[in-house]
Amino acid sequence: MLPRFPAVTRCLTLAALCVAGPVAALELPLPPPGEDIVGQVQVIKAKYEDTFADLGTTYDLGYSEMVAANPGVDPWLPGAGTEIVLPTRFILPPGPREGIVINLAEYRLYYYPKGRDVVYTFPLGIGREGWGSPIAHTSIIAKTPNPTWTPPASIKAEHAADGDPLPNVVPAGPDNPLGPFKFTLGTPGYLIHGSNKKFGIGMRTSHGCFRMFNNNVLEMADMVPVGTSVRIISDPYKFGVSGGKVYLEAHTPLDDQGNPSVVDKHTGVINAMLKREDITNNLRMNWDVVRDVVAAEDGLPVEIGVPDASVPMVTSTPIDPLQ
Incomplete structure:
Protein backbone atom coordinates (compact mmCIF):
# COMPACT_ATOMS: atom_id res chain seq x y z
CA MET A 1 0.00 0.00 0.00
CA LEU A 2 1.09 3.54 -0.71
CA PRO A 3 -0.48 5.62 2.07
CA ARG A 4 0.32 9.10 0.72
CA PHE A 5 -1.24 8.49 -2.70
CA PRO A 6 -4.96 8.87 -3.42
CA ALA A 7 -6.87 5.58 -3.40
CA VAL A 8 -6.82 5.21 -7.16
CA THR A 9 -3.03 5.27 -7.45
CA ARG A 10 -2.70 2.51 -4.88
CA CYS A 11 -3.64 0.20 -7.73
CA LEU A 12 -0.21 0.84 -9.23
CA THR A 13 2.10 -2.12 -8.88
CA LEU A 14 5.45 -1.67 -7.22
CA ALA A 15 7.04 -2.59 -10.54
CA ALA A 16 5.68 0.66 -11.94
CA LEU A 17 7.36 2.78 -9.28
CA CYS A 18 11.02 3.64 -9.29
CA VAL A 19 13.31 6.37 -8.05
CA ALA A 20 15.29 7.78 -10.93
CA GLY A 21 17.51 10.67 -11.87
CA PRO A 22 16.69 13.34 -14.44
CA VAL A 23 15.99 12.25 -17.98
CA ALA A 24 17.16 14.57 -20.77
CA ALA A 25 14.18 13.75 -22.93
CA LEU A 26 11.31 11.33 -22.67
CA GLU A 27 12.48 8.98 -25.41
CA LEU A 28 10.65 5.73 -24.74
CA PRO A 29 10.76 2.39 -26.57
CA LEU A 30 7.49 1.48 -28.22
CA PRO A 31 5.72 -1.49 -26.63
CA PRO A 32 5.30 -4.75 -28.55
CA PRO A 33 2.31 -5.12 -30.90
CA GLY A 34 -0.97 -5.24 -29.01
CA GLU A 35 0.35 -3.23 -26.06
CA ASP A 36 -0.10 0.47 -25.36
CA ILE A 37 1.83 1.66 -22.29
CA VAL A 38 5.25 3.31 -22.21
CA GLY A 39 7.46 4.62 -19.44
CA GLN A 40 7.43 4.16 -15.67
CA VAL A 41 6.11 6.28 -12.84
CA GLN A 42 8.97 7.79 -10.84
CA VAL A 43 9.03 8.95 -7.23
CA ILE A 44 11.61 11.43 -5.95
CA LYS A 45 12.16 13.31 -2.71
CA ALA A 46 11.93 17.06 -3.05
CA LYS A 47 14.74 19.39 -2.06
CA TYR A 48 13.89 22.54 -0.13
CA GLU A 49 14.23 24.78 -3.20
CA ASP A 50 12.21 22.57 -5.56
CA THR A 51 8.98 23.74 -7.20
CA PHE A 52 6.72 21.85 -9.59
CA ALA A 53 7.69 24.27 -12.36
CA ASP A 54 11.41 23.53 -11.87
CA LEU A 55 10.86 19.77 -11.56
CA GLY A 56 8.73 19.85 -14.71
CA THR A 57 11.59 21.49 -16.62
CA THR A 58 13.99 18.80 -15.40
CA TYR A 59 11.75 15.81 -16.09
CA ASP A 60 9.82 17.02 -19.18
CA LEU A 61 6.53 17.37 -17.31
CA GLY A 62 3.94 20.14 -17.40
CA TYR A 63 2.69 22.03 -14.37
CA SER A 64 -0.90 20.74 -14.50
CA GLU A 65 0.09 17.07 -14.72
CA MET A 66 2.44 17.51 -11.77
CA VAL A 67 -0.38 19.03 -9.72
CA ALA A 68 -2.84 16.29 -10.74
CA ALA A 69 -0.42 13.49 -9.78
CA ASN A 70 0.37 15.06 -6.39
CA PRO A 71 -2.89 16.14 -4.73
CA GLY A 72 -2.40 17.95 -1.45
CA VAL A 73 1.22 18.91 -2.16
CA ASP A 74 2.07 22.62 -2.38
CA PRO A 75 3.42 23.08 -5.94
CA TRP A 76 5.50 26.12 -4.97
CA LEU A 77 6.89 24.77 -1.70
CA PRO A 78 6.59 20.98 -1.55
CA GLY A 79 9.02 20.85 1.37
CA ALA A 80 12.35 19.08 1.74
CA GLY A 81 11.93 15.31 1.82
CA THR A 82 8.37 15.30 0.44
CA GLU A 83 7.77 12.40 -1.94
CA ILE A 84 6.84 13.69 -5.40
CA VAL A 85 5.20 11.47 -7.99
CA LEU A 86 6.51 12.06 -11.51
CA PRO A 87 3.78 10.90 -13.92
CA THR A 88 6.13 9.55 -16.59
CA ARG A 89 4.04 6.51 -17.53
CA PHE A 90 1.62 6.97 -20.40
CA ILE A 91 -1.03 5.12 -22.35
CA LEU A 92 -0.31 6.01 -25.96
CA PRO A 93 -3.11 8.00 -27.65
CA PRO A 94 -5.58 6.04 -29.79
CA GLY A 95 -5.06 5.95 -33.54
CA PRO A 96 -2.03 5.54 -35.80
CA ARG A 97 1.38 5.73 -34.18
CA GLU A 98 2.92 8.03 -36.75
CA GLY A 99 4.04 11.62 -36.98
CA ILE A 100 2.99 13.97 -34.20
CA VAL A 101 -0.05 13.41 -32.02
CA ILE A 102 -1.15 16.20 -29.66
CA ASN A 103 -3.68 15.37 -26.95
CA LEU A 104 -5.10 18.63 -25.62
CA ALA A 105 -6.61 16.97 -22.54
CA GLU A 106 -3.11 15.80 -21.55
CA TYR A 107 -1.29 19.02 -22.48
CA ARG A 108 1.14 16.65 -24.18
CA LEU A 109 2.70 15.90 -27.58
CA TYR A 110 3.82 12.48 -28.85
CA TYR A 111 6.24 12.11 -31.77
CA TYR A 112 6.79 8.81 -33.59
CA PRO A 113 9.92 9.11 -35.79
CA LYS A 114 9.58 7.15 -39.01
CA GLY A 115 11.50 3.88 -39.07
CA ARG A 116 12.27 3.80 -35.35
CA ASP A 117 10.54 1.86 -32.57
CA VAL A 118 10.53 4.75 -30.12
CA VAL A 119 8.22 7.59 -29.15
CA TYR A 120 9.19 11.01 -27.83
CA THR A 121 6.75 12.83 -25.60
CA PHE A 122 6.83 16.43 -24.39
CA PRO A 123 4.55 18.69 -22.31
CA LEU A 124 2.76 21.58 -23.99
CA GLY A 125 1.13 24.87 -23.17
CA ILE A 126 -2.18 25.15 -25.05
CA GLY A 127 -4.82 27.79 -25.79
CA ARG A 128 -6.32 29.60 -22.83
CA GLU A 129 -9.91 30.71 -22.29
CA GLY A 130 -11.22 32.41 -25.40
CA TRP A 131 -8.25 31.25 -27.49
CA GLY A 132 -8.78 27.50 -27.69
CA SER A 133 -6.36 25.28 -29.60
CA PRO A 134 -7.94 23.49 -32.57
CA ILE A 135 -8.82 19.82 -32.99
CA ALA A 136 -7.49 19.05 -36.47
CA HIS A 137 -5.46 16.77 -38.73
CA THR A 138 -2.76 18.87 -40.33
CA SER A 139 1.00 18.79 -40.97
CA ILE A 140 4.25 20.67 -40.47
CA ILE A 141 4.61 23.03 -43.44
CA ALA A 142 7.67 25.05 -42.35
CA LYS A 143 10.50 25.10 -39.81
CA THR A 144 12.05 28.40 -38.70
CA PRO A 145 15.03 28.87 -36.35
CA ASN A 146 15.30 32.12 -34.38
CA PRO A 147 11.89 33.35 -35.53
CA THR A 148 10.69 36.91 -35.35
CA TRP A 149 7.12 37.49 -34.19
CA THR A 150 4.60 39.68 -35.95
CA PRO A 151 1.73 40.02 -33.45
CA PRO A 152 -1.69 39.73 -35.11
CA ALA A 153 -4.12 42.61 -34.70
CA SER A 154 -6.23 40.71 -32.16
CA ILE A 155 -3.30 40.15 -29.81
CA LYS A 156 -2.05 43.73 -30.27
CA ALA A 157 -5.49 45.00 -29.32
CA GLU A 158 -5.57 42.81 -26.23
CA HIS A 159 -2.16 44.03 -25.06
CA ALA A 160 -3.02 47.65 -25.81
CA ALA A 161 -6.18 47.34 -23.70
CA ASP A 162 -4.01 46.09 -20.82
CA GLY A 163 -1.63 49.05 -21.17
CA ASP A 164 1.12 46.88 -22.66
CA PRO A 165 1.38 47.89 -26.34
CA LEU A 166 3.33 45.58 -28.63
CA PRO A 167 5.64 46.57 -31.49
CA ASN A 168 4.74 45.59 -35.03
CA VAL A 169 7.58 43.05 -35.07
CA VAL A 170 9.37 41.43 -32.13
CA PRO A 171 12.93 40.40 -33.14
CA ALA A 172 14.46 37.04 -32.35
CA GLY A 173 16.00 36.84 -28.91
CA PRO A 174 15.18 36.25 -25.24
CA ASP A 175 12.18 38.60 -25.31
CA ASN A 176 10.55 36.82 -28.25
CA PRO A 177 7.58 34.72 -27.06
CA LEU A 178 8.21 32.17 -29.84
CA GLY A 179 11.50 31.08 -28.30
CA PRO A 180 14.38 29.79 -30.42
CA PHE A 181 12.36 27.77 -32.95
CA LYS A 182 8.91 27.44 -34.50
CA PHE A 183 7.07 24.85 -36.56
CA THR A 184 4.33 26.26 -38.78
CA LEU A 185 1.23 24.11 -39.05
CA GLY A 186 -0.97 23.73 -42.11
CA THR A 187 -3.90 24.94 -40.00
CA PRO A 188 -3.64 28.71 -40.60
CA GLY A 189 -2.54 30.80 -37.64
CA TYR A 190 -1.19 27.98 -35.47
CA LEU A 191 2.38 27.07 -34.50
CA ILE A 192 4.36 24.72 -32.32
CA HIS A 193 7.09 26.86 -30.79
CA GLY A 194 9.40 27.46 -27.87
CA SER A 195 8.60 29.83 -25.05
CA ASN A 196 10.39 32.38 -22.91
CA LYS A 197 7.88 31.62 -20.11
CA LYS A 198 8.60 28.13 -18.82
CA PHE A 199 5.86 28.41 -16.19
CA GLY A 200 3.18 28.25 -18.88
CA ILE A 201 4.13 24.78 -20.10
CA GLY A 202 1.47 22.23 -19.23
CA MET A 203 -1.19 24.91 -18.77
CA ARG A 204 -3.78 26.84 -20.78
CA THR A 205 -1.72 29.97 -21.36
CA SER A 206 -1.31 30.54 -25.11
CA HIS A 207 -3.39 32.26 -27.79
CA GLY A 208 -4.06 28.85 -29.34
CA CYS A 209 -0.54 27.84 -30.37
CA PHE A 210 1.41 25.03 -28.74
CA ARG A 211 4.22 26.14 -26.43
CA MET A 212 7.19 23.93 -25.53
CA PHE A 213 10.20 24.20 -23.27
CA ASN A 214 12.98 25.69 -25.38
CA ASN A 215 15.23 22.65 -25.01
CA ASN A 216 12.36 20.41 -26.12
CA VAL A 217 11.51 22.42 -29.23
CA LEU A 218 15.20 22.41 -30.21
CA GLU A 219 15.28 18.60 -29.83
CA MET A 220 12.22 18.41 -32.07
CA ALA A 221 13.84 20.76 -34.57
CA ASP A 222 16.57 18.20 -35.20
CA MET A 223 14.16 15.27 -35.57
CA VAL A 224 10.93 16.39 -37.23
CA PRO A 225 10.95 17.03 -41.00
CA VAL A 226 8.64 19.31 -42.95
CA GLY A 227 5.64 17.31 -44.11
CA THR A 228 5.24 15.41 -40.82
CA SER A 229 1.58 14.76 -40.05
CA VAL A 230 0.10 16.40 -36.94
CA ARG A 231 -3.05 14.92 -35.45
CA ILE A 232 -4.62 17.08 -32.70
CA ILE A 233 -7.16 15.35 -30.46
CA SER A 234 -8.74 15.92 -27.05
CA ASP A 235 -9.12 12.54 -25.36
CA PRO A 236 -9.33 12.73 -21.56
Missing part, protein backbone atom coordinates in the same frame (compact mmCIF):
# COMPACT_ATOMS: atom_id res chain seq x y z
CA TYR A 237 -9.87 8.96 -21.19
CA LYS A 238 -7.39 6.51 -22.68
CA PHE A 239 -7.62 2.71 -22.48
CA GLY A 240 -4.60 0.50 -23.05
CA VAL A 241 -3.17 -2.97 -22.58
CA SER A 242 0.06 -3.94 -20.85
CA GLY A 243 1.11 -7.41 -19.76
CA GLY A 244 -2.30 -8.88 -20.46
CA LYS A 245 -4.09 -6.33 -18.25
CA VAL A 246 -6.26 -3.38 -19.24
CA TYR A 247 -5.55 0.12 -17.92
CA LEU A 248 -7.40 3.43 -17.87
CA GLU A 249 -5.81 6.89 -17.72
CA ALA A 250 -8.05 9.87 -16.94
CA HIS A 251 -7.52 13.62 -17.34
CA THR A 252 -9.84 16.58 -16.86
CA PRO A 253 -12.03 16.87 -19.99
CA LEU A 254 -11.83 20.12 -21.99
CA ASP A 255 -14.67 21.65 -23.96
CA ASP A 256 -14.51 22.89 -27.56
CA GLN A 257 -12.92 26.15 -26.38
CA GLY A 258 -10.24 24.35 -24.37
CA ASN A 259 -11.83 25.06 -20.99
CA PRO A 260 -12.46 22.43 -18.26
CA SER A 261 -15.67 20.73 -19.32
CA VAL A 262 -18.81 19.77 -17.44
CA VAL A 263 -19.44 17.04 -20.00
CA ASP A 264 -21.20 13.86 -18.83
CA LYS A 265 -18.18 11.80 -17.82
CA HIS A 266 -20.11 8.55 -18.24
CA THR A 267 -20.53 9.42 -21.91
CA GLY A 268 -16.87 10.37 -22.18
CA VAL A 269 -15.72 7.00 -20.82
CA ILE A 270 -18.09 5.06 -23.09
CA ASN A 271 -16.91 7.04 -26.13
CA ALA A 272 -13.32 6.21 -25.22
CA MET A 273 -14.29 2.55 -24.98
CA LEU A 274 -15.83 2.66 -28.42
CA LYS A 275 -12.48 3.87 -29.79
CA ARG A 276 -10.84 0.80 -28.26
CA GLU A 277 -13.39 -1.92 -28.95
CA ASP A 278 -10.45 -4.21 -29.68
CA ILE A 279 -9.79 -4.41 -25.93
CA THR A 280 -13.06 -3.39 -24.26
CA ASN A 281 -15.61 -5.58 -26.05
CA ASN A 282 -14.77 -8.56 -23.84
CA LEU A 283 -13.47 -7.17 -20.60
CA ARG A 284 -13.86 -8.25 -17.00
CA MET A 285 -13.81 -4.78 -15.48
CA ASN A 286 -13.64 -3.49 -11.90
CA TRP A 287 -16.16 -0.66 -12.04
CA ASP A 288 -15.25 0.55 -8.54
CA VAL A 289 -11.73 1.24 -9.79
CA VAL A 290 -13.10 2.86 -12.96
CA ARG A 291 -15.13 5.26 -10.81
CA ASP A 292 -12.03 6.09 -8.74
CA VAL A 293 -9.90 6.70 -11.85
CA VAL A 294 -12.52 8.98 -13.42
CA ALA A 295 -12.96 10.92 -10.18
CA ALA A 296 -9.23 11.33 -9.55
CA GLU A 297 -8.26 12.62 -13.03
CA ASP A 298 -4.62 12.25 -12.00
CA GLY A 299 -3.23 11.16 -15.38
CA LEU A 300 -1.78 7.89 -14.07
CA PRO A 301 -2.56 4.61 -15.91
CA VAL A 302 -4.38 2.29 -13.48
CA GLU A 303 -5.29 -1.36 -13.96
CA ILE A 304 -9.06 -1.74 -14.30
CA GLY A 305 -9.55 -5.30 -15.59
CA VAL A 306 -8.49 -8.20 -17.76
CA PRO A 307 -9.73 -9.43 -21.14
CA ASP A 308 -12.18 -12.32 -20.79
CA ALA A 309 -13.78 -14.02 -23.80
CA SER A 310 -16.68 -15.18 -21.61
CA VAL A 311 -17.74 -11.60 -20.85
CA PRO A 312 -20.33 -9.98 -23.21
CA MET A 313 -19.68 -6.65 -24.88
CA VAL A 314 -18.89 -4.10 -22.18
CA THR A 315 -20.82 -1.35 -23.98
CA SER A 316 -24.05 -3.21 -23.14
CA THR A 317 -23.37 -2.99 -19.39
CA PRO A 318 -25.39 -0.22 -17.71
CA ILE A 319 -22.97 1.76 -15.56
CA ASP A 320 -22.38 5.29 -14.35
CA PRO A 321 -18.78 5.86 -13.24
CA LEU A 322 -19.81 8.90 -11.21
CA GLN A 323 -22.35 7.12 -8.99
Whole structure:
Protein backbone atom coordinates (compact mmCIF):
# COMPACT_ATOMS: atom_id res chain seq x y z
CA MET A 1 0.00 0.00 0.00
CA LEU A 2 1.09 3.54 -0.71
CA PRO A 3 -0.48 5.62 2.07
CA ARG A 4 0.32 9.10 0.72
CA PHE A 5 -1.24 8.49 -2.70
CA PRO A 6 -4.96 8.87 -3.42
CA ALA A 7 -6.87 5.58 -3.40
CA VAL A 8 -6.82 5.21 -7.16
CA THR A 9 -3.03 5.27 -7.45
CA ARG A 10 -2.70 2.51 -4.88
CA CYS A 11 -3.64 0.20 -7.73
CA LEU A 12 -0.21 0.84 -9.23
CA THR A 13 2.10 -2.12 -8.88
CA LEU A 14 5.45 -1.67 -7.22
CA ALA A 15 7.04 -2.59 -10.54
CA ALA A 16 5.68 0.66 -11.94
CA LEU A 17 7.36 2.78 -9.28
CA CYS A 18 11.02 3.64 -9.29
CA VAL A 19 13.31 6.37 -8.05
CA ALA A 20 15.29 7.78 -10.93
CA GLY A 21 17.51 10.67 -11.87
CA PRO A 22 16.69 13.34 -14.44
CA VAL A 23 15.99 12.25 -17.98
CA ALA A 24 17.16 14.57 -20.77
CA ALA A 25 14.18 13.75 -22.93
CA LEU A 26 11.31 11.33 -22.67
CA GLU A 27 12.48 8.98 -25.41
CA LEU A 28 10.65 5.73 -24.74
CA PRO A 29 10.76 2.39 -26.57
CA LEU A 30 7.49 1.48 -28.22
CA PRO A 31 5.72 -1.49 -26.63
CA PRO A 32 5.30 -4.75 -28.55
CA PRO A 33 2.31 -5.12 -30.90
CA GLY A 34 -0.97 -5.24 -29.01
CA GLU A 35 0.35 -3.23 -26.06
CA ASP A 36 -0.10 0.47 -25.36
CA ILE A 37 1.83 1.66 -22.29
CA VAL A 38 5.25 3.31 -22.21
CA GLY A 39 7.46 4.62 -19.44
CA GLN A 40 7.43 4.16 -15.67
CA VAL A 41 6.11 6.28 -12.84
CA GLN A 42 8.97 7.79 -10.84
CA VAL A 43 9.03 8.95 -7.23
CA ILE A 44 11.61 11.43 -5.95
CA LYS A 45 12.16 13.31 -2.71
CA ALA A 46 11.93 17.06 -3.05
CA LYS A 47 14.74 19.39 -2.06
CA TYR A 48 13.89 22.54 -0.13
CA GLU A 49 14.23 24.78 -3.20
CA ASP A 50 12.21 22.57 -5.56
CA THR A 51 8.98 23.74 -7.20
CA PHE A 52 6.72 21.85 -9.59
CA ALA A 53 7.69 24.27 -12.36
CA ASP A 54 11.41 23.53 -11.87
CA LEU A 55 10.86 19.77 -11.56
CA GLY A 56 8.73 19.85 -14.71
CA THR A 57 11.59 21.49 -16.62
CA THR A 58 13.99 18.80 -15.40
CA TYR A 59 11.75 15.81 -16.09
CA ASP A 60 9.82 17.02 -19.18
CA LEU A 61 6.53 17.37 -17.31
CA GLY A 62 3.94 20.14 -17.40
CA TYR A 63 2.69 22.03 -14.37
CA SER A 64 -0.90 20.74 -14.50
CA GLU A 65 0.09 17.07 -14.72
CA MET A 66 2.44 17.51 -11.77
CA VAL A 67 -0.38 19.03 -9.72
CA ALA A 68 -2.84 16.29 -10.74
CA ALA A 69 -0.42 13.49 -9.78
CA ASN A 70 0.37 15.06 -6.39
CA PRO A 71 -2.89 16.14 -4.73
CA GLY A 72 -2.40 17.95 -1.45
CA VAL A 73 1.22 18.91 -2.16
CA ASP A 74 2.07 22.62 -2.38
CA PRO A 75 3.42 23.08 -5.94
CA TRP A 76 5.50 26.12 -4.97
CA LEU A 77 6.89 24.77 -1.70
CA PRO A 78 6.59 20.98 -1.55
CA GLY A 79 9.02 20.85 1.37
CA ALA A 80 12.35 19.08 1.74
CA GLY A 81 11.93 15.31 1.82
CA THR A 82 8.37 15.30 0.44
CA GLU A 83 7.77 12.40 -1.94
CA ILE A 84 6.84 13.69 -5.40
CA VAL A 85 5.20 11.47 -7.99
CA LEU A 86 6.51 12.06 -11.51
CA PRO A 87 3.78 10.90 -13.92
CA THR A 88 6.13 9.55 -16.59
CA ARG A 89 4.04 6.51 -17.53
CA PHE A 90 1.62 6.97 -20.40
CA ILE A 91 -1.03 5.12 -22.35
CA LEU A 92 -0.31 6.01 -25.96
CA PRO A 93 -3.11 8.00 -27.65
CA PRO A 94 -5.58 6.04 -29.79
CA GLY A 95 -5.06 5.95 -33.54
CA PRO A 96 -2.03 5.54 -35.80
CA ARG A 97 1.38 5.73 -34.18
CA GLU A 98 2.92 8.03 -36.75
CA GLY A 99 4.04 11.62 -36.98
CA ILE A 100 2.99 13.97 -34.20
CA VAL A 101 -0.05 13.41 -32.02
CA ILE A 102 -1.15 16.20 -29.66
CA ASN A 103 -3.68 15.37 -26.95
CA LEU A 104 -5.10 18.63 -25.62
CA ALA A 105 -6.61 16.97 -22.54
CA GLU A 106 -3.11 15.80 -21.55
CA TYR A 107 -1.29 19.02 -22.48
CA ARG A 108 1.14 16.65 -24.18
CA LEU A 109 2.70 15.90 -27.58
CA TYR A 110 3.82 12.48 -28.85
CA TYR A 111 6.24 12.11 -31.77
CA TYR A 112 6.79 8.81 -33.59
CA PRO A 113 9.92 9.11 -35.79
CA LYS A 114 9.58 7.15 -39.01
CA GLY A 115 11.50 3.88 -39.07
CA ARG A 116 12.27 3.80 -35.35
CA ASP A 117 10.54 1.86 -32.57
CA VAL A 118 10.53 4.75 -30.12
CA VAL A 119 8.22 7.59 -29.15
CA TYR A 120 9.19 11.01 -27.83
CA THR A 121 6.75 12.83 -25.60
CA PHE A 122 6.83 16.43 -24.39
CA PRO A 123 4.55 18.69 -22.31
CA LEU A 124 2.76 21.58 -23.99
CA GLY A 125 1.13 24.87 -23.17
CA ILE A 126 -2.18 25.15 -25.05
CA GLY A 127 -4.82 27.79 -25.79
CA ARG A 128 -6.32 29.60 -22.83
CA GLU A 129 -9.91 30.71 -22.29
CA GLY A 130 -11.22 32.41 -25.40
CA TRP A 131 -8.25 31.25 -27.49
CA GLY A 132 -8.78 27.50 -27.69
CA SER A 133 -6.36 25.28 -29.60
CA PRO A 134 -7.94 23.49 -32.57
CA ILE A 135 -8.82 19.82 -32.99
CA ALA A 136 -7.49 19.05 -36.47
CA HIS A 137 -5.46 16.77 -38.73
CA THR A 138 -2.76 18.87 -40.33
CA SER A 139 1.00 18.79 -40.97
CA ILE A 140 4.25 20.67 -40.47
CA ILE A 141 4.61 23.03 -43.44
CA ALA A 142 7.67 25.05 -42.35
CA LYS A 143 10.50 25.10 -39.81
CA THR A 144 12.05 28.40 -38.70
CA PRO A 145 15.03 28.87 -36.35
CA ASN A 146 15.30 32.12 -34.38
CA PRO A 147 11.89 33.35 -35.53
CA THR A 148 10.69 36.91 -35.35
CA TRP A 149 7.12 37.49 -34.19
CA THR A 150 4.60 39.68 -35.95
CA PRO A 151 1.73 40.02 -33.45
CA PRO A 152 -1.69 39.73 -35.11
CA ALA A 153 -4.12 42.61 -34.70
CA SER A 154 -6.23 40.71 -32.16
CA ILE A 155 -3.30 40.15 -29.81
CA LYS A 156 -2.05 43.73 -30.27
CA ALA A 157 -5.49 45.00 -29.32
CA GLU A 158 -5.57 42.81 -26.23
CA HIS A 159 -2.16 44.03 -25.06
CA ALA A 160 -3.02 47.65 -25.81
CA ALA A 161 -6.18 47.34 -23.70
CA ASP A 162 -4.01 46.09 -20.82
CA GLY A 163 -1.63 49.05 -21.17
CA ASP A 164 1.12 46.88 -22.66
CA PRO A 165 1.38 47.89 -26.34
CA LEU A 166 3.33 45.58 -28.63
CA PRO A 167 5.64 46.57 -31.49
CA ASN A 168 4.74 45.59 -35.03
CA VAL A 169 7.58 43.05 -35.07
CA VAL A 170 9.37 41.43 -32.13
CA PRO A 171 12.93 40.40 -33.14
CA ALA A 172 14.46 37.04 -32.35
CA GLY A 173 16.00 36.84 -28.91
CA PRO A 174 15.18 36.25 -25.24
CA ASP A 175 12.18 38.60 -25.31
CA ASN A 176 10.55 36.82 -28.25
CA PRO A 177 7.58 34.72 -27.06
CA LEU A 178 8.21 32.17 -29.84
CA GLY A 179 11.50 31.08 -28.30
CA PRO A 180 14.38 29.79 -30.42
CA PHE A 181 12.36 27.77 -32.95
CA LYS A 182 8.91 27.44 -34.50
CA PHE A 183 7.07 24.85 -36.56
CA THR A 184 4.33 26.26 -38.78
CA LEU A 185 1.23 24.11 -39.05
CA GLY A 186 -0.97 23.73 -42.11
CA THR A 187 -3.90 24.94 -40.00
CA PRO A 188 -3.64 28.71 -40.60
CA GLY A 189 -2.54 30.80 -37.64
CA TYR A 190 -1.19 27.98 -35.47
CA LEU A 191 2.38 27.07 -34.50
CA ILE A 192 4.36 24.72 -32.32
CA HIS A 193 7.09 26.86 -30.79
CA GLY A 194 9.40 27.46 -27.87
CA SER A 195 8.60 29.83 -25.05
CA ASN A 196 10.39 32.38 -22.91
CA LYS A 197 7.88 31.62 -20.11
CA LYS A 198 8.60 28.13 -18.82
CA PHE A 199 5.86 28.41 -16.19
CA GLY A 200 3.18 28.25 -18.88
CA ILE A 201 4.13 24.78 -20.10
CA GLY A 202 1.47 22.23 -19.23
CA MET A 203 -1.19 24.91 -18.77
CA ARG A 204 -3.78 26.84 -20.78
CA THR A 205 -1.72 29.97 -21.36
CA SER A 206 -1.31 30.54 -25.11
CA HIS A 207 -3.39 32.26 -27.79
CA GLY A 208 -4.06 28.85 -29.34
CA CYS A 209 -0.54 27.84 -30.37
CA PHE A 210 1.41 25.03 -28.74
CA ARG A 211 4.22 26.14 -26.43
CA MET A 212 7.19 23.93 -25.53
CA PHE A 213 10.20 24.20 -23.27
CA ASN A 214 12.98 25.69 -25.38
CA ASN A 215 15.23 22.65 -25.01
CA ASN A 216 12.36 20.41 -26.12
CA VAL A 217 11.51 22.42 -29.23
CA LEU A 218 15.20 22.41 -30.21
CA GLU A 219 15.28 18.60 -29.83
CA MET A 220 12.22 18.41 -32.07
CA ALA A 221 13.84 20.76 -34.57
CA ASP A 222 16.57 18.20 -35.20
CA MET A 223 14.16 15.27 -35.57
CA VAL A 224 10.93 16.39 -37.23
CA PRO A 225 10.95 17.03 -41.00
CA VAL A 226 8.64 19.31 -42.95
CA GLY A 227 5.64 17.31 -44.11
CA THR A 228 5.24 15.41 -40.82
CA SER A 229 1.58 14.76 -40.05
CA VAL A 230 0.10 16.40 -36.94
CA ARG A 231 -3.05 14.92 -35.45
CA ILE A 232 -4.62 17.08 -32.70
CA ILE A 233 -7.16 15.35 -30.46
CA SER A 234 -8.74 15.92 -27.05
CA ASP A 235 -9.12 12.54 -25.36
CA PRO A 236 -9.33 12.73 -21.56
CA TYR A 237 -9.87 8.96 -21.19
CA LYS A 238 -7.39 6.51 -22.68
CA PHE A 239 -7.62 2.71 -22.48
CA GLY A 240 -4.60 0.50 -23.05
CA VAL A 241 -3.17 -2.97 -22.58
CA SER A 242 0.06 -3.94 -20.85
CA GLY A 243 1.11 -7.41 -19.76
CA GLY A 244 -2.30 -8.88 -20.46
CA LYS A 245 -4.09 -6.33 -18.25
CA VAL A 246 -6.26 -3.38 -19.24
CA TYR A 247 -5.55 0.12 -17.92
CA LEU A 248 -7.40 3.43 -17.87
CA GLU A 249 -5.81 6.89 -17.72
CA ALA A 250 -8.05 9.87 -16.94
CA HIS A 251 -7.52 13.62 -17.34
CA THR A 252 -9.84 16.58 -16.86
CA PRO A 253 -12.03 16.87 -19.99
CA LEU A 254 -11.83 20.12 -21.99
CA ASP A 255 -14.67 21.65 -23.96
CA ASP A 256 -14.51 22.89 -27.56
CA GLN A 257 -12.92 26.15 -26.38
CA GLY A 258 -10.24 24.35 -24.37
CA ASN A 259 -11.83 25.06 -20.99
CA PRO A 260 -12.46 22.43 -18.26
CA SER A 261 -15.67 20.73 -19.32
CA VAL A 262 -18.81 19.77 -17.44
CA VAL A 263 -19.44 17.04 -20.00
CA ASP A 264 -21.20 13.86 -18.83
CA LYS A 265 -18.18 11.80 -17.82
CA HIS A 266 -20.11 8.55 -18.24
CA THR A 267 -20.53 9.42 -21.91
CA GLY A 268 -16.87 10.37 -22.18
CA VAL A 269 -15.72 7.00 -20.82
CA ILE A 270 -18.09 5.06 -23.09
CA ASN A 271 -16.91 7.04 -26.13
CA ALA A 272 -13.32 6.21 -25.22
CA MET A 273 -14.29 2.55 -24.98
CA LEU A 274 -15.83 2.66 -28.42
CA LYS A 275 -12.48 3.87 -29.79
CA ARG A 276 -10.84 0.80 -28.26
CA GLU A 277 -13.39 -1.92 -28.95
CA ASP A 278 -10.45 -4.21 -29.68
CA ILE A 279 -9.79 -4.41 -25.93
CA THR A 280 -13.06 -3.39 -24.26
CA ASN A 281 -15.61 -5.58 -26.05
CA ASN A 282 -14.77 -8.56 -23.84
CA LEU A 283 -13.47 -7.17 -20.60
CA ARG A 284 -13.86 -8.25 -17.00
CA MET A 285 -13.81 -4.78 -15.48
CA ASN A 286 -13.64 -3.49 -11.90
CA TRP A 287 -16.16 -0.66 -12.04
CA ASP A 288 -15.25 0.55 -8.54
CA VAL A 289 -11.73 1.24 -9.79
CA VAL A 290 -13.10 2.86 -12.96
CA ARG A 291 -15.13 5.26 -10.81
CA ASP A 292 -12.03 6.09 -8.74
CA VAL A 293 -9.90 6.70 -11.85
CA VAL A 294 -12.52 8.98 -13.42
CA ALA A 295 -12.96 10.92 -10.18
CA ALA A 296 -9.23 11.33 -9.55
CA GLU A 297 -8.26 12.62 -13.03
CA ASP A 298 -4.62 12.25 -12.00
CA GLY A 299 -3.23 11.16 -15.38
CA LEU A 300 -1.78 7.89 -14.07
CA PRO A 301 -2.56 4.61 -15.91
CA VAL A 302 -4.38 2.29 -13.48
CA GLU A 303 -5.29 -1.36 -13.96
CA ILE A 304 -9.06 -1.74 -14.30
CA GLY A 305 -9.55 -5.30 -15.59
CA VAL A 306 -8.49 -8.20 -17.76
CA PRO A 307 -9.73 -9.43 -21.14
CA ASP A 308 -12.18 -12.32 -20.79
CA ALA A 309 -13.78 -14.02 -23.80
CA SER A 310 -16.68 -15.18 -21.61
CA VAL A 311 -17.74 -11.60 -20.85
CA PRO A 312 -20.33 -9.98 -23.21
CA MET A 313 -19.68 -6.65 -24.88
CA VAL A 314 -18.89 -4.10 -22.18
CA THR A 315 -20.82 -1.35 -23.98
CA SER A 316 -24.05 -3.21 -23.14
CA THR A 317 -23.37 -2.99 -19.39
CA PRO A 318 -25.39 -0.22 -17.71
CA ILE A 319 -22.97 1.76 -15.56
CA ASP A 320 -22.38 5.29 -14.35
CA PRO A 321 -18.78 5.86 -13.24
CA LEU A 322 -19.81 8.90 -11.21
CA GLN A 323 -22.35 7.12 -8.99
